[in-house]
Amino acid sequence: MREVRIRDTMSGDLLTLPTEGEIGIYACGPTVYSRIHIGNARPFVVFSLLARFLKSEGYPTKLAINVTDINDKIYSAAIERGIPSGELAAEMTAAYFEDTGGLGLGRPDAEPLATETVGPIVALIETLVEEGHAYESGGDVYFSVRSFEGYGKLSHRPTEEMEQGEGDDAGSLKRDPLDFALWKARKEGEDTSWDSPWGPGRPGWHIECSAMAEAELGQPFTIHGGGSDLVFPHHENEIAQSEAARDRQFAKVWMHNGMIETGSEKMSKSVGNIFQLSEALDAYGAETVVAYLVSGHYRQPLAFGEGPLEQAAAGNERLRNFLRENPSGEQPGQEAAAAADRFRDALADDFNTPRAMREAFDLVRAANQSPDDPGLAGSGTALAGMLDLVGLGSLAESGEGGPDAAALELLDARNAARESKDWARADEIRDQLAELGWEVRDGAEGARLVPRG
RNA sequence: GGCGCCUUGGCGGAGUGGCUACGCAGCGGCCUGCAAAGCCGUUUACACCGGUUCGACUCCGGUAGGCGCCUCCA
Numbered sequence: 001m002r003e004v005r006i007r008d009t010m011s012g013d014l015l016t017l018p019t020e021g022e023i024g025i026y027a028c029g030p031t032v033y034s035r036i037h038i039g040n041a042r043p044f045v046v047f048s049l050l051a052r053f054l055k056s057e058g059y060p061t062k063l064a065i066n067v068t069d070i071n072d073k074i075y076s077a078a079i080e081r082g083i084p085s086g087e088l089a090a091e092m093t094a095a096y097f098e099d100t101g102g103l104g105l106g107r108p109d110a111e112p113l114a115t116e117t118v119g120p121i122v123a124l125i126e127t128l129v130e131e132g133h134a135y136e137s138g139g140d141v142y143f144s145v146r147s148f149e150g151y152g153k154l155s156h157r158p159t160e161e162m163e164q165g166e167g168d169d170a171g172s173l174k175r176d177p178l179d180f181a182l183w184k185a186r187k188e189g190e191d192t193s194w195d196s197p198w199g200p201g202r203p204g205w206h207i208e209c210s211a212m213a214e215a216e217l218g219q220p221f222t223i224h225g226g227g228s229d230l231v232f233p234h235h236e237n238e239i240a241q242s243e244a245a246r247d248r249q250f251a252k253v254w255m256h257n258g259m260i261e262t263g264s265e266k267m268s269k270s271v272g273n274i275f276q277l278s279e280a281l282d283a284y285g286a287e288t289v290v291a292y293l294v295s296g297h298y299r300q301p302l303a304f305g306e307g308p309l310e311q312a313a314a315g316n317e318r319l320r321n322f323l324r325e326n327p328s329g330e331q332p333g334q335e336a337a338a339a340a341d342r343f344r345d346a347l348a349d350d351f352n353t354p355r356a357m358r359e360a361f362d363l364v365r366a367a368n369q370s371p372d373d374p375g376l377a378g379s380g381t382a383l384a385g386m387l388d389l390v391g392l393g394s395l396a397e398s399g400e401g402g403p404d405a406a407a408l409e410l411l412d413a414r415n416a417a418r419e420s421k422d423w424a425r426a427d428e429i430r431d432q433l434a435e436l437g438w439e440v441r442d443g444a445e446g447a448r449l450v451p452r453g
Numbered sequence: 454g455g456c457g458c459c460u461u462g463g464c465g466g467a468g469u470g471g472c473u474a475c476g477c478a479g480c481g482g483c484c485u486g487c488a489a490a491g492c493c494g495u496u497u498a499c500a501c502c503g504g505u506u507c508g509a510c511u512c513c514g515g516u517a518g519g520c521g522c523c524u525c526c527a
Contacts (some may be wrong), residue, residue: 003455027527028527030527031525031526037526037527039500039525039526039527040527041527042527043527044527046527047506071525072525073526094511098490102477152456155456155457155522155523156456156457157455157456157457157522157523158455160455200520205525219455225527226527227463227526227527228522228527229521229522229526229527230460230526230527231457231522232456232523232524233519233522233523233524256494256527257527258458258521258527259518259521259527260527290480295465295466295476296466297466297467297469298464299457300459300467301459301520301521302465302466303464303465303466305464305465307464307465307477307478308464308465308477311464311465311466311476311477311478312465312476312477314476314478315475315476315477318476318477318490321490321491322490322491324490325490325491344465352467352468354465354466354467354468354472354474354475354476355467355468355475357466357467357475357476358468358474358475358476359466359475360475361475361476362474363476364473365475365491365492368490368491368492369491369493371491381474400493415514418486421486423486423487424486426486426489427486427487430487430488430489439487439488439489439490440489441484441488441489441490442485442487442488442489442490443489443490443491450489450490
């Protein structure tokens with residue numbers, strides 16, 4: 001079990017994860033009012049792979065990624081579509097599962113829905129009201145920011161000059177412009193609501209995550225993650241709610257991923273420069289999308305575009321070529337095993353996936369240089385294991401079956417042509433094989449067929 | 454205005470006070486009947502100006518440009 005360190009947003013320090021007890025990870029998932037874009041996919045991939053790595057290191061780990069299916073945006077999007085908001089949310093939740101499923105990384109250990117956590121949410125708000133951290137006002141309930149001393153400690157903001165809201169006109173019901181809604185009374189045109197001690201309504205943004213995180217992981221839990229754009233106000237407010245209510249720490253480590261950018265601008269629905277995950281998967285495939293996402297350090301912004309995606313695909317091809325020639329099976333020699341160790345070391349050091357990938361590529365080059373080096377024996381086995389950690393294990397799979405009879409017949413014919421040095425005929429057959437989707441590679445041990453990229 | 458971050462070779466993107474990141478692309482070469490794959494070499498990368506230092510891309514200060522959050526946002 002390696003010592004794993006993660007950069008903590010609150011302290012700015014690299015914190016070592018505890019080696020005792022369960023590692024609980026809560027990552028903020030999407031608000032389901034539309035299909036998710038590639039930027040939304042980043043935290044899903046980062047935290048899924050982090051959990052995978054921790055489990056492989058022997059850490060008991062539980063990853064929870066929520067679905068926020070109650071939100072103003074859902075109401076407005078449903079009205080626009082002319083369908084019930086519950087229907088829209090259910091549809092987009094299903095689309096989210098399908099889109100993220102397409103990444104081939106499996107599911108998180110828990111995927112709670114806000115609509116299924118209303119009971120704990122109401123209970124949490126009641127506690128806050130009882131403790132004097134929240135107050136009812138016209139059917140709404142607001143969190144009293146000034147009642148929580150630590151407010152601002154995550155985002156490092158002075159409470160002066162802060163105001164917040166969800167863009168509605170509820171401000172007049174607040175005692176203080178800093179306060180934010182925990183519960184919102186049902187309004188005209190809203191077709192879903194839940195009963196509460198304050199009348200029918202629904203949870204505000206933020207409170208659902210406090211409730212779901214605690215329900216799934218307890219409090220405190222180890223890592224709370226999400227996009228860096230959630231630091232304020234979302235995560236700041238989660239801390240305020242949970243710590244004010246329970247009087248103990250909420251999460252030990254705050255881990256935030258950087259934004260995906262197009263033309264140095266954040267990909268955002270409001271900017272209109274979005275690229276849906278499903279589109280990226282359709283156009284490039286899961287392996288390319290995952291390789292692209294692990295090509296940069298999770299905390300840094302990552303440039304998006306055709307170039308980066310195609311480069312990721314080309315890099316994958318290099319790895320795939322190697323794995324084709326060096327299938328898994330043989331035990332890794334000393335140097336191959338050392339490369340795998342360094343790969344894991346890089347992941348243990350603030351989950352540095354690009355540095356880990358360097359180890360993968362370095363191993364490929366070394367093994368290609370010295371195919372007979374006993375220390376590098378079993379490099380294919382080592383590499384496949386490394387890549388599996390970052391969701392690219394499928395590169396080691398041979399794909400859908402070998403060449404069919406027709407292709408093999410052509411290959412035989414070409415071999416015969418080459419035998420008699422009939423190069424024109426051989427090249428002609430090579431073209432025919434290309435049309436069937438096979439690329440011919442002549443090697444020392446004869447010609448072989450490889451699926452064309 | 455407040456808080457924070459960034460600026461690396463054609464592109465993407467790590468990293469370190471002195472030692473090749475890596476990948477992609479280009480160019481030259483090796484191998485090959487020709488290709489492909491692979492290997493080798495290659496275009497002296499660290500925004501700018503000062504400072505600290507024996508030595509800075511890597512620390513400090515400033516300049517320019519860019520970005521994020523402060524309102525919904527992964």
